[in-house]
Amino acid sequence: MLIRNRKAYDVASSEITPKSLYMARRQFLKTAAFGGTGIAAASMVSPALALASREEVPVHGAKLEGVVQSAWTQASVGLEPTPFDLVASYNNFYEFGTGKGRPLTEAKNFKPMPWTVKIDGDVEKPGTYDFEDLIKPHQLEERVYRLRCVEAWSMVVPWVGIPLADVIKRMGPGGNAKYVAFETLHDSKRMPGQKRPTIEWPYVEGLRMDEAMNPLTLLAVGLYGEVLPNQNGAPIRLVVPWKYGFKSIKSIVRISFVEKEPPTSWNKSQPKEYGFYANVNPEVDHPRWSQGKERRIGGAENVFGFTAKHPTLKFNGYEEEVAAMYQGMDLARYY
Numbered sequence: 001m002l003i004r005n006r007k008a009y010d011v012a013s014s015e016i017t018p019k020s021l022y023m024a025r026r027q028f029l030k031t032a033a034f035g036g037t038g039i040a041a042a043s044m045v046s047p048a049l050a051l052a053s054r055e056e057v058p059v060h061g062a063k064l065e066g067v068v069q070s071a072w073t074q075a076s077v078g079l080e081p082t083p084f085d086l087v088a089s090y091n092n093f094y095e096f097g098t099g100k101g102r103p104l105t106e107a108k109n110f111k112p113m114p115w116t117v118k119i120d121g122d123v124e125k126p127g128t129y130d131f132e133d134l135i136k137p138h139q140l141e142e143r144v145y146r147l148r149c150v151e152a153w154s155m156v157v158p159w160v161g162i163p164l165a166d167v168i169k170r171m172g173p174g175g176n177a178k179y180v181a182f183e184t185l186h187d188s189k190r191m192p193g194q195k196r197p198t199i200e201w202p203y204v205e206g207l208r209m210d211e212a213m214n215p216l217t218l219l220a221v222g223l224y225g226e227v228l229p230n231q232n233g234a235p236i237r238l239v240v241p242w243k244y245g246f247k248s249i250k251s252i253v254r255i256s257f258v259e260k261e262p263p264t265s266w267n268k269s270q271p272k273e274y275g276f277y278a279n280v281n282p283e284v285d286h287p288r289w290s291q292g293k294e295r296r297i298g299g300a301e302n303v304f305g306f307t308a309k310h311p312t313l314k315f316n317g318y319e320e321e322v323a324a325m326y327q328g329m330d331l332a333r334y335y
């Protein structure tokens with residue numbers, strides 16, 4: 001059968017969402033009234049509704065050269081990658097608005113280049129590095145990873161990036177560098193969502209040093225072989241596949257080597273709901289909903305309903321690679 005040879009990303013979005021359903025949802029949107037419930041990595045908006053409100057398809061970026069295939073292939077995930085159009089149009093990026101469809105349109109005119117990343121703290125080679133100088137010495141790899149959002153939806157994304165460990169080794173962290181802290185650009189002229197106090201700006205995140213050095217942890221600069229779309233965190237974002245999506249901070253301008261556990265945005269905003277570790281764990285529910293299942297973006301269940309169907313895997317399926325780092329830790333306490 002011909003269709004079986006086609007890659008997921010060759011499938012047009014019109015085939016994923018039959019046109020009639022798409023139009024029906026648009027009509028529903030026009031007539032339905034929505035009570036916005038404010039804040040959360042957690043507003044339970046269905047992807048169908050978010051996609052129905054977008055007016056244009058994502059813009060493709062420049063092809064990235066010299067990308068090698070990593071050990072984390074599509075076959076190792078065992079799932080088809082989520083089509084490009086969905087990865088680049090269903091986003092969480094509060095700097096460009098809180099709706100899932102907002103970053104696509106609100107980030108359209110964002111100009112990521114030129115870009116610098118400040119490296120500071122307990123490290124041998126601190127400084128302000130041009131994006132190019134930060135990336136150039138390293139080999140770009142493609143890595144197909146699961147992404148599991150705390151809101152119980154998930155995707156499979158073919159990222160392009162470099163292991164964070166390679167950059168850390170090159171920078172030479174000192175003996176007091178127990179954690180790595182990350183910061184997103186703070187400039188409300190370029191990121192209009194920052195004009196509103198949705199969360200405290202800038203967005204900040206952090207990892208323990210062993211988590212940062214874990215071979216899975218990626219600094220992504222692209223997806224689907226192309227330069228990272230603005231809405232996915234251009235020009236450089238973190239990808240930590242065994243943790244909930246909010247740990248994967250976008251548009252990074254600062255990486256600091258610190259001694260104490262750094263503050264993280266969602267923990268600051270709602271400490272009872274979001275901890276520092278945020279490891280994907282089906283056994284530890286969010287206080288307001290189960291983490292036992294997930295809804296795959298683009299999956300058949302999204303067409304008619306919003307029920308989470310697929311069981312969530314411990315550490316998002318990366319247990320073998322990461323479980324040893326948490327041995328002896330009570331993961332219900334360190335959530």
Ligand SMILES: Nc1nc2c(c(=O)[nH]1)N[C@H]1C(S)=C(S)[C@@H](COP(=O)(O)O)O[C@H]1N2
Pocket residue numbers: 041087090091092093094095147148149150184203231232233244245246247248249250251
């Ligand atoms: N700076 C910044 N990074 C962020 C966010 C954000 O709002 N701002 N949202 C996070 C959340 S909650 C998720 S699920 C992922 C979504 O990444 P994607 O849009 O590429 O799928 O980005 C994370 N990184």
Ligand SMILES: [Mo]
Pocket residue numbers: 041092149150151244245246
């Ligand atoms: Mo998220």
